[in-house]
Amino acid sequence: MKHKHSTTLFEHYRQEIKRIAWRLQYKEKVKRKKEVVGDDDFSFKTSNFAPTVESKIFLFQLINTLPSETGRNVIKGIFIEGKTEKELAKDLKMSQQGVNKWKRNMLKQLYQTMN
Template sequence: MDRAQTVYERYKNEICRIGWRVQYRARKINRVECPLLDNIQAGTNFTQASENKIMIEQITEGLPAFEKSILYKIYLEGYSEAEVAKQLNMSQQAVSKWKKKILSQLSQTTKLLD
């Protein structure tokens, strides 16, 4: 009886691990950033898309080149944080922290402009 219980528990734990891995992969796939310009261009006309591009360039013109490249790669070119990290020889967590920092700076500057 004791051995049957341990075999049951072992298989139960393995099934839980497999389920966790499947859920993790699904979340990872859903987290991939989508290119910003693709979304803008899909629902608007040429004039609106051009104005949006100009607005994005104006907002990001005050950023250093490194920070600007991170945002462009993630939001405009559609790379994931992990892919950008590999290109820049950084960790994915570092790219995530840079992205959050840059976005908060941009948020503060746009609030000041309003």
């Protein structure tokens, strides 16, 4: 009987360690993603890059080709206004994951439009 109890206890701790490891991996993945392609990399608000009037006009025309108003608001909020996904999610009354999904889909669509 003691052996059975120690096996279930072992499984319990094994599962807990797996959950903790998964959370750590996820946090590191998010951190790396932000370091590689951080939101500030494209933000006019915090960037040293001073876009010309022509490039700003082109950028806004490109963003306005997006078919969804929500998608346009997500792209403008993150890349023009320099908001975080969490801040934007609160403003748009949606989840941070929802904002992230909109961002990925709209960037994909912008990429396809440009090519």
